[in-house]
Amino acid sequence: xxxxxxxxxxxxxxxxxxxxxxxxxxxxxxxxxxxxxxxxxxxxxxxxxxxxxxxxxxxxxxxxxxxxxxxxxxxxxxxxxxxxxxxxxxxxxxxxxxxxxxxxxxxxxxxxxxxxxxxxxxxxxxxxxxxxxxxxxxxxxxxxxxxxxxxxxxxxxxxxxxxxxxxxxxxxxxxxxxxxxxxxxxxxxxxxxxxxxxxxxxxxxxxxxxxxxxxxxxxxxxxxxxxxxxxxxxxxxxxxxxxxxxxxxxxxxxxxxxxxxxxxxxxxxxxxxxxxxxxxxxxxxxxxxxxxxxxxxxxxxxxxxxxxxxxxxxxxxxxxxxxxxxxxxxxxxxxxxxxxxxxxxxxxxxxxxxxxxxxxxxxxxxxxxxxxxxxxxxxxxxxxxxxxxxxxxxxxxxxxxxxxxxxxxxxxxxxxxxxxxxxxxxxxxxxxxxxxxxxxxxxxxxxxxxxxxxxxxxxxxxxxxxxxxxxxxxxxxxxxxxxxxxxxxxxxxxxxxxxxxxxxxxxxxxxxxxxxxxxxxxxxxxxxxxxxxxxxxxxxxxxxxxxxxxxxxxxxxxxxxxxxxxxxxxxxxxxxxxxxxxxxxxxxxxxxxxxxxxxxxxxxxxxxxxxxxxxxxxxxxxxxxxxxxxxxxxxxxxxxxxxxxxxxxxxxxxxxxxxxxxxxxxxxxxxxxxxxxxxxxxxxxxxxxxxxxxxxxxxx
DNA sequence: GAGCACTGC
Numbered sequence: 001x002x003x004x005x006x007x008x009x010x011x012x013x014x015x016x017x018x019x020x021x022x023x024x025x026x027x028x029x030x031x032x033x034x035x036x037x038x039x040x041x042x043x044x045x046x047x048x049x050x051x052x053x054x055x056x057x058x059x060x061x062x063x064x065x066x067x068x069x070x071x072x073x074x075x076x077x078x079x080x081x082x083x084x085x086x087x088x089x090x091x092x093x094x095x096x097x098x099x100x101x102x103x104x105x106x107x108x109x110x111x112x113x114x115x116x117x118x119x120x121x122x123x124x125x126x127x128x129x130x131x132x133x134x135x136x137x138x139x140x141x142x143x144x145x146x147x148x149x150x151x152x153x154x155x156x157x158x159x160x161x162x163x164x165x166x167x168x169x170x171x172x173x174x175x176x177x178x179x180x181x182x183x184x185x186x187x188x189x190x191x192x193x194x195x196x197x198x199x200x201x202x203x204x205x206x207x208x209x210x211x212x213x214x215x216x217x218x219x220x221x222x223x224x225x226x227x228x229x230x231x232x233x234x235x236x237x238x239x240x241x242x243x244x245x246x247x248x249x250x251x252x253x254x255x256x257x258x259x260x261x262x263x264x265x266x267x268x269x270x271x272x273x274x275x276x277x278x279x280x281x282x283x284x285x286x287x288x289x290x291x292x293x294x295x296x297x298x299x300x301x302x303x304x305x306x307x308x309x310x311x312x313x314x315x316x317x318x319x320x321x322x323x324x325x326x327x328x329x330x331x332x333x334x335x336x337x338x339x340x341x342x343x344x345x346x347x348x349x350x351x352x353x354x355x356x357x358x359x360x361x362x363x364x365x366x367x368x369x370x371x372x373x374x375x376x377x378x379x380x381x382x383x384x385x386x387x388x389x390x391x392x393x394x395x396x397x398x399x400x401x402x403x404x405x406x407x408x409x410x411x412x413x414x415x416x417x418x419x420x421x422x423x424x425x426x427x428x429x430x431x432x433x434x435x436x437x438x439x440x441x442x443x444x445x446x447x448x449x450x451x452x453x454x455x456x457x458x459x460x461x462x463x464x465x466x467x468x469x470x471x472x473x474x475x476x477x478x479x480x481x482x483x484x485x486x487x488x489x490x491x492x493x494x495x496x497x498x499x500x501x502x503x504x505x506x507x508x509x510x511x512x513x514x515x516x517x518x519x520x521x522x523x524x525x526x527x528x529x530x531x532x533x534x535x536x537x538x539x540x541x542x543x544x545x546x547x548x549x550x551x552x553x554x555x556x557x558x559x560x561x562x563x564x565x566x567x568x569x570x571x572x573x574x575x576x577x578x579x580x581x582x583x584x585x586x587x588x589x590x591x592x593x594x595x596x597x598x599x600x601x602x603x604x605x606x607x608x609x610x611x612x613x614x615x616x617x618x619x620x621x622x623x624x625x626x627x628x629x630x631x632x633x634x635x636x637x638x639x640x641x642x643x644x645x646x647x648x649x650x651x652x653x654x655x656x657x658x659x660x661x662x663x664x665x666x667x668x669x670x671x672x673x674x675x676x677x678x679x680x681x682x683x684x685x686x687x688x689x690x691x692x693x694x695x696x697x698x699x700x
Numbered sequence: 701g702a703g704c705a706c707t708g709c
Contacts, residue, residue: 058707086709103709130707222705255706280705302705315704360707368709427709459704528709595701620702 004032006040006177013037013175014044017152021144022172024165025156028179029330033156034065034124038097039073041120041152047096049150050119055102057130058286059085066090066099086427087524102132106372109139110424113376120152126165127158127323128285129359129390135369137389141169142378158323160355168389182333184295188346196298197225199343201232204276207294207341208237209245214293214338215275217283219328221302221317226252226278233276246274253279253287256459259517265289284327288334295332295340297325299348305363308399311569311585313365314618321357325349359390366392366400367430371409374416375424383414383651401650402586406568406641407434414650422536426529428452435566436533444558445533446547447493451559453526454492455614455626460518479512485600487611487628489563490556496522500545560612564630567612568638572624579607581624583616584639591616594623610635 006013006027016023027033038052046052056062066083075081082091083099091098100108102123109115121140126133140153157165162174193199200218207216220226230252237248253265268291269275277289281301301320306313320328325342332338342349361369370383383397404410409420409430416424423433432452439448454461481498483491495512499519502508509516530543564571572581572591579601583589593599593607601607614626 101708107709132708282706286706304705
C-alpha cells in the first residue's frame with residue numbers, strides 16, 4: 001500500500017476536492033484509486049458530516065475492495081468500513097466508508113432522492129458506462145446543484161473519456177494518476193485477417209515457439225470460437241516436437257462455464273509450462289488472470305443491442321473501442337513487461353475504432369430506466385430534458401413511454417400512475433412487475449413470484465452447453481416438468497415447485513442438471529420479491545412456493561392472464577398457414593418460436609394462436625424466447641389500447657410544441673413497416689383479428 | 701431444430 005502511486009497525489013487531490021464540487025480522476029490500472037480515494041478523504045475529515053459512498057459496477061468488486069480497505073484501516077468489515085450489494089448489507093451506524101454497487105445506490109436514491117447521508121459519492125469505473133452509472137451521472141449533476149455546500153462527487157474514468165465527463169460537469173477539474181503497469185509493446189498486423197480464428201492460432205503458435213515463458217491471453221468473441229480455437233491449439237501444440245519448446249496448457253474461459261471450470265485459471269501452472277487462456281471479454285474487466293505476458297486481441301466483441309423501432313434485441317459481433325483495446329493490452333503488463341498482438345492494422349485502430357464503447361444506455365430498452373426516473377418525482381422531471389452524458393435517441397425514449405403506457409405504468413399524458421409507482425419499487429423489469437401486480441389481483445401471486453424469479457436467473461440455470469454434455473442434457477431434460485404444453489413460463493414454474501417440494505435439496509438440482517448457484521439465486525430473488533410485495537400490500541399474502549390452488553385452475557389460466565397483462569407489449573399472433581408468428585407490437589416482426597421452447601402444438605400440429613414472449617432476439621434469425629400460450633379475449637382489449645396510443649401526449653404533450661426544443665418526438669419520421677412479402681397495415685390486422693374474435697363468439 | 705457476450709436491483 002505504501003508505494004501506491006495515488007498517495008503521492010494526496011495533497012493535490014484534497015486541495016482540488018476542497019475547492020470543487022465535482023472532480024474527475026483519471027486513474028490507470030494499479031493506481032490504487034478504488035481503495036485509496038475513500039481513505040484519503042476519510043483522513044481529511046470528509047466523514048465527519050456524512051459517509052463516503054463508493055460505487056462499483058460489479059458485486060465482487062464492491063465486496064473485495066471493501067474487505068481490503070477494512071484490512072488496511074485495521075477495522076472489522078461492517079463496522080467503519082462496509083459494503084452493500086443485493087441480498088447483503090454489511091454496514092452499521094458506525095460505517096464511514098461504504099462500497100456499493102451502482103444499482104444499490106440507485107435504489108437508495110429512490111427512498112432518499114437527496115442521498116443526504118452521503119458527504120462524498122465516488123462513482124468508480126465510470127468509463128465502463130453501465131446503464132446504472134449513466135443514470136447516476138445524470139442524477140449527480142442535479143444533486144450537486146441542490147447540495148452544492150455539502151456534497152462532493154468524484155468520478156473516475158479512462159483517459160479517452162475524461163474531457164467529456166468534465167464538460168458534462170461544467171468543466172470540472174481533471175486529475176490524472178498514473179498506474180503501476182509495466183510497459184506493453186503493441187504489435188499490429190498489416191491487415192485484417194480473413195479469419196481471426198486462424199490468425200489467433202498462428203500468432204499463438206509463433207509466441208509459443210519464439211518467445212520466452214509467460215502465459216498467453218487470447219480474446220475471442222464467444223463460446224463457439226473459443227471451443228474451436230482450444231481444440232485446434234491442442235492439436236497443433238501436441239504435434240510440435242517434444243522438448244522443442246515449453247509444455248502447454250490450454251484453458252477456455254467464458255461466462256457460461258461452470259464456476260469450478262472458471263477458477264482453473266487462478267491456479268498457477270506447473271513449472272516449464274505455458275498457459276494459453278482463450279477467453280471472452282470476461283477477462284477484460286471481470287476476471288484478472290495472473291501471469292499473462294502476451295495478449296492476442298482479435299479486435300472484436302459480441303455485443304447485445306436493442307432496436308427500439310422493432311423491439312428486438314440482437315447479438316452482434318462488433319469492433320471494440322480504443323478503451324477496450326487498451327484495457328485488453330494492459331492485461332499483458334501486470335507482472336512484467338509484456339506484448340500485445342493486435343490482429344488489425346494501426347491505421348484501423350487510429351481512424352476507425354470508437355474512442356469509447358457505445359454506452360449501454362444507447363443499446364438497451366429504457367422502459368425500466370424511464371419508469372425509475374418518473375418515480376423519483378423530481379420537481380422538474382421531464383424525461384426528455386433529463387441530462388444524460390450521452391442521451392438516448394428520442395425513438396428509444398418514445399418506445400419506452402409506449403411500453404409503459406401499455407402496461408398501465410403511465411397514463412395517456414405520460415404521468416406515472418399508482419400502479420407505476422408500485423412497479424418501480426420492484427427490482428424487476430417493468431413487465432414482470434406488472435405481472436406480479438396483476439397476479440396479486442387474481443390470486444396467483446405465489447406462482448408469478450416464482451416465474452419472475454426464475455426468469456431473472458434464467459441464464460444461470462443450465463450449465464454451458466458443450467459437445468460432450470449435449471447428450472446427457474437431452475436425457476436429463478426428460479426428467480424435468482414440461483410446462484404441461486402451455487409454454488416455458490409454466491415449465492419454469494413447475495421446476496421450482498418441484499424443487500420446493502424436495503425442501504430445496506441440492507442433490508435434486510444436480511440430478512436434474514440445474515446449476516445449484518442459479519437455483520439458490522432464484523430462491524433469494526423470490527424471497528426478496530415476496531417481502532416487497534408483502535410490504536406493499538400491508539397484509540399477509542400467500543407467497544408460499546406451493547401455494548393453494550383454486551378449483552379448476554390446472555390450466556394456469558390466471559397466471560397466463562397476468563403474464564398477458566404484464567407483457568402487453570410482447571404478444572404475438574400465429575400466422576394462418578404455419579407455425580411462424582407475427583409480433584403484435586408497433587412494428588410487427590415475423591418471428592419463430594425458439595426451438596428450445598416446450599410450447600406444444602395441438603393435434604393438428606398447430607401452435608397456439610396467441611402467445612406472450614419474454615424476449616425477442618435475433619441470433620441466426622429472429623426468435624421468441626420463453627413463450628406461453630394466452631387467449632384471444634385477453635389480447636383484444638390490449639390491441640384496442642395500442643390503437644389509441646398518442647405518442648405526443650405520452651411524452652408530455654405541450655412541451656413538444658415549444659419551438660427549438662430538442663428531441664421532439666413529434667418530429668420523428670413515421671417509419672413504414674415493411675416485412676418482405678407480408679402486407680402489413682396494423683389497422684387492418686387489428687380489425688381482422690377482431691373480426692375473427694367476433695366470428696368465433698358468434699359460433700358459440 | 702438452434703445454440704447467448706457481460707453485468708445488476
